[in-house]
Amino acid sequence: MTSLTRTLADSATMLRRNLKYQLRYPSLTLMLAGLPIVFLLLFVYVFGGQLGAGLGGHGAAGGHGTAHPDRGAYLDYVVPGILVMTVASVALGTAISVATDMTTGIIDRLRTMAIARAAVLTGHVLGSVLQTLVILVLVTGVSLAIGFRTSASPLQWLAAAGALALFAFALIWLSAALGLAARSVETASNTPMFLTLLPFLSSGFVPTASMPAGLRQFAAYQPFTPVIQTIRGLLAGGPVGAHAVAAIAWSAGIALVSYVWAVRLYNRRRAATPN
């Protein structure tokens, strides 16, 4: 067996383990889906009327599906932001599940076996990416149910799904590395918190043009903004080109650096159980 086929086979085995967990304990997936849905409803129904009025025709043509035209416009504006926020908040769960897994005896056993180096982590990461896609479908379903409308073609939907999956892959590797770097499960649940904050400091909820200078520059150059603008462009028919290039570059860069970091941490890690 070559090392590549061994890596693939072992990763698939570990992925099956993680999917079994998710199917056996679906409450975790539902909990992770809950947060972005609550934010969606909160932003659309509580702030949406006011924020939509401030968009000034920035979003797609509003007024459909909901009684309030400004709220409808804001819904169309905010859904890409909510989708990317979903990716970030699901990624958070990976740090916790990786850190928890590392405290169990089974990991020590796996580390004494001749299995592909990254397989344990790859199983976690791919499991979380699939989980993210399921949750994205749920969140999109709720968005459509409360009146989100788009002119996107199936190809544009597919491209949006691809961009979200790629970004999820990157953030989940980052989260897995943070989970390994944490000394305890409690720390692991805190360190990736900044990921849920970053969507707010981007073009996700309000246009960056409305922000003060320093914040505006930060928002323009942080990775969430090009990803959100790419999704927005694909779903609402805006420009995509430069944003898509930036989004792919950020995703690939974060994924690569996090992967190398995570695998190094995993291999160097001291045994989980005490002497």
Place this chain on the structure above:
Amino acid sequence: MTTTNRAAEAISARGVRKSFGKHLVLDDASLAVADGTIFALLGPNGAGKTTMVRIASTLIRADAGEVRVGGHDVAADPDAVRALIGVTGQFSAVDNYLTGEENLRLMADLRHLGRRAGRARIAELLERFDLTDAARKPASAYSGGMRRRLDLAMTLVGDPAVIFLDEPTTGLDPRSRRTMWQIIRELVTDGVTIFLTTQYLEEADQLADRIAVLDHGRIVAEGTPAELKSRVPGGHVTLHFAEPRALRSAAGVLGGATPDADQLTLQVPGASVASLRRMLNSLGDSGIDVEHLSVHTPDLDDVFFAVTGHATADPAEQEALAP
């Protein structure tokens, strides 16, 4: 510099040192385990037994010294070692969220056994370890003995040539302990080498071909169970008599015994069945009545005292163990 792989040695360790922070856990420990034998590393909690297993099983690296398993250096070629070994730790290494069967399937898949061979091996192991009825229950619902059996079954999925058992019976009830011993004995008949750690002299005595005693990170004694026990003066029989005359006659018949006139007891060295039979025969031949007798077999404390001059649990060690 010799690089020959002595095939007769399944495990060899030379001058192994390891410390965690300021605490020296292994101090120049050396040992050799012959192929196809059971080797027991005996010592109290905190002696460094688990650390030795962790180093030999590639989980952690030694600070100094060399450990070879199946001829491969554990530090230089860990993957070659991992392909040979199976480890059942003191801390359960089963996946709690998976069923017993799924745990075994995970191992079969990671050992690339293939679907059919894997299924056959899993069924065989479930049967052999009496887990067939519990195969579809999550491991978290298993009793201590069942978990330990599942743990060992998982270790065996890949047919390892060398098996590390870190305190395989600690925390088990006496019946489960006997079952485990039986399983371990059967393993060596298949030709595997077993390295086990234990706190119990009886366990080492029951199972091992050779025993090394570890104390504060140093190997303080090494030999066959018989050699080790011969260094322990603790094995004796105490005879209790109803009246002083019987005690005096018995002391006359049994040479080398120590009488205690106040307690009306006689302490006779040697606690083996053979020496016991000889003693009872000579007492019977002389028509001496013994009220009752008690047998004191040497335990870890006796071995420890004999080879180290101190008891197993001194205050300094308790302190070192404190978190």
